[in-house]
Amino acid sequence: MSVTAPQGFEAAGVAVGLKSTGKPDVAVVVNRGPLKVGAAVFTSNRAKANPILWSQEVIRDGVVEAIVLNSGGANCFTGSFGFQTTHQTAEKAAELLDVSAGDILVCSTGLIGTGDEVFRAKVLEGTERGIAGLSADGGEAASLAIMTTDSKPKRAVATGDGWSIGGMAKGAGMLAPGLATMLVVITTDAVLDSTQADAALRAATGRTFDRLDSDGCMSTNDQVTLMVSGASGVTPDADAFAAALADVCQDLARQLQGDAEGASHDITIEVVNAASEEDAVEVGRSVARNNLFKAAIFGNDPNWGRVLAAIGTTQAAFDPYDVDVWMNAVRVCSAGGPDAPREAVDLTPRATHLVIDLKVGAATATVLTNDLTHDYVHENSAYSS
Amino acid sequence: MSVTAPQGFEAAGVAVGLKSTGKPDVAVVVNRGPLKVGAAVFTSNRAKANPILWSQEVIRDGVVEAIVLNSGGANCFTGSFGFQTTHQTAEKAAELLDVSAGDILVCSTGLIGTGDEVFRAKVLEGTERGIAGLSADGGEAASLAIMTTDSKPKRAVATGDGWSIGGMAKGAGMLAPGLATMLVVITTDAVLDSTQADAALRAATGRTFDRLDSDGCMSTNDQVTLMVSGASGVTPDADAFAAALADVCQDLARQLQGDAEGASHDITIEVVNAASEEDAVEVGRSVARNNLFKAAIFGNDPNWGRVLAAIGTTQAAFDPYDVDVWMNAVRVCSAGGPDAPREAVDLTPRATHLVIDLKVGAATATVLTNDLTHDYVHENSAYSS
Known part of the structure; x- marks a missing residue:
């Protein structure tokens, strides 16, 4: 209706x-x-x-x-x-x-x-x-x-x-x-x-x-x-x-x-313990727009280094050596260093849940994005022709 | 040496x-x-x-x-x-x-x-x-x-x-x-x-x-x-x-x-007649980072609408209805409207030259980028695994 x-x-x-x-x-x-x-x-x-x-x-x-x-x-x-x-x-x-x-x-x-x-x-x-x-x-x-x-x-x-x-x-x-x-x-x-x-x-x-x-x-x-x-x-x-x-x-x-064009993963980026909601959104968006991270998720690769590299481009309050990153409930990075091995993370489901713990405050925000796939490139290279 | x-x-x-x-x-x-x-x-x-x-x-x-x-x-x-x-x-x-x-x-x-x-x-x-x-x-x-x-x-x-x-x-x-x-x-x-x-x-x-x-x-x-x-x-x-x-x-x-990963086009984005060099760089970078534009170039599609949509996200001085866009020496958009037909543009060479004329000043800047390709996604989805 x-x-x-x-x-x-x-x-x-x-x-x-x-x-x-x-x-x-x-x-x-x-x-x-x-x-x-x-x-x-x-x-x-x-x-x-x-x-x-x-x-x-x-x-x-x-x-x-x-x-x-x-x-x-x-x-x-x-x-x-x-x-x-x-x-x-x-x-x-x-x-x-x-x-x-x-x-x-x-x-x-x-x-x-x-x-x-x-x-x-x-x-x-x-x-x-x-x-x-x-x-x-x-x-x-x-x-x-x-x-x-x-x-x-x-x-x-x-x-x-x-x-x-x-x-x-x-x-x-x-x-x-x-x-x-x-x-x-x-x-x-x-x-x-x-x-x-x-x-x-x-x-x-x-x-x-x-x-x-x-x-x-x-x-x-x-x-x-x-x-x-x-x-x-x-x-x-x-x-x-x-x-x-x-x-x-x-x-x-x-x-x-x-239903995003060509996507194979729906990625929920949850930023927690940020200094402000604005910071949390900025951090979430920086990851959502990072092509290397998005391509890694397409490849079912829990490449947390690309998450930290993306966060590092923001002005948000955080210490890069005191950040935790979770992928599908597995902590792959703690205090800015390697944690669980990549084999522990199952990225095959379409629903992908990333948690970034900035450890500086109490604000939170969630940004939704998709992975970067062959099909995305294909659909958008042929759209108008 | x-x-x-x-x-x-x-x-x-x-x-x-x-x-x-x-x-x-x-x-x-x-x-x-x-x-x-x-x-x-x-x-x-x-x-x-x-x-x-x-x-x-x-x-x-x-x-x-x-x-x-x-x-x-x-x-x-x-x-x-x-x-x-x-x-x-x-x-x-x-x-x-x-x-x-x-x-x-x-x-x-x-x-x-x-x-x-x-x-x-x-x-x-x-x-x-x-x-x-x-x-x-x-x-x-x-x-x-x-x-x-x-x-x-x-x-x-x-x-x-x-x-x-x-x-x-x-x-x-x-x-x-x-x-x-x-x-x-x-x-x-x-x-x-x-x-x-x-x-x-x-x-x-x-x-x-x-x-x-x-x-x-x-x-x-x-x-x-x-x-x-x-x-x-x-x-x-x-x-x-x-x-x-x-x-x-x-x-x-x-x-x-x-030699950029997976790229099939080397794109030179030349922004001319900007109010300042900073404006010119901001405009060039906005286009360089637009996945839809980059995928279109991969598909040899002179999709100038995506160029204007990218420029519109900047804070640079310009009137969206007074911008010219040239692709490989063909003016595909003039004064914010369609100009030469897409068939007139040959995007098959690797070297791609985009000129954006903002018509508000005398500053210029050139930003270099690449297209977004299947191979880029492939290389970066398999990098660490």
């Missing part, structure tokens, strides 16, 4: 030929109210796609009626023509829904530089057909239409005391924070105002999507949107809602990690 | 079984004077190997008598036993050369965590045999003994007006600045004091080795050493010496790039 699990939402997914495979490629999610609250966070990449430039303006007043998303083309670096395409998409949806174009979010994903006249015509056609096909159980179709190199759709649902949250996500490469190459739409029928929605979304994404760092590459098109219908009529307990929203985000983040 | 090309130096390379292949693995370079001036730059990784910790102390007084280098083990994160091994190596060399142990530099390269009693015995044996075998034409043997995954030795020579410079380098992976996984020894018979030697070395490495960023991974063991014998009796013109030293460093850096 994903985005149509909560009351007050309709969705659709249609195929208009943006994907050469003929699979669905335009999704629409509409908020039927009574509230029309929206919040969104965007890529922090300074090179932003046209839909991001548009959506950043739309979200300012906290009012969102609908969101149109397409796969099969990023509409990024496509000039003023590309921006007009995004604008026309919003206007088309607004006209058909009888609302303001300034309340329509637009998202695109696919190859950068794709956004010509054929692209425009297909996106507009998809917007029209999507709105014509809206239904209260269209969440599944919508989740299929936003897929790019994803091997499976990503959906999550959480329920509270009289309210619920639904979400869908796409993303399989360019997964690095601020955010990852992800498009995410989350809906809820809980009663929230735009300030509450914005705060809840930022808190949840900051510790979930922003700590998924599959390949260190930051996208131009990322957007995570929260749409609030209030159709349940229930004002949720703030903490309970925050926890449920974080659960949905983490569930989707884990699904993105599990 | 490499390090024994200048007058006043003797060198040797011997095999003591640190490498399982039986190839040479310990090198010694001795300065016979009359000057015994030395300068060195070290990895900026905070996780430093024992030889780095030792050599940083040795270099403080600017006096260097000799350097002992081993491959086949990094002696990094090997505890106090490992540090004692480095210390004993220096003492052994000092005793045999009848000089102070405080004037003996030590370098190691190989697997982190390697440095047990067997390692120590072999390094000490190699030090002894290397010093026994010193000769004025031992530069070639020394350059062979420092190789790890290098497929060929790296040597360079430059001559000035009555003086000369010789150099050798090793390095094929973990190539990222500050510095790369490189061991470099450069010798000269020009007359320089330690202040001049230090300044000249920092200036040369700052624009050569520090701008080689093959795989973004910073090593624990890097060291570039300059040894000055003054045996020519000639005080060089400062500018001429600086230029020759930079030439030797750039020559060696290019050889390291050309």
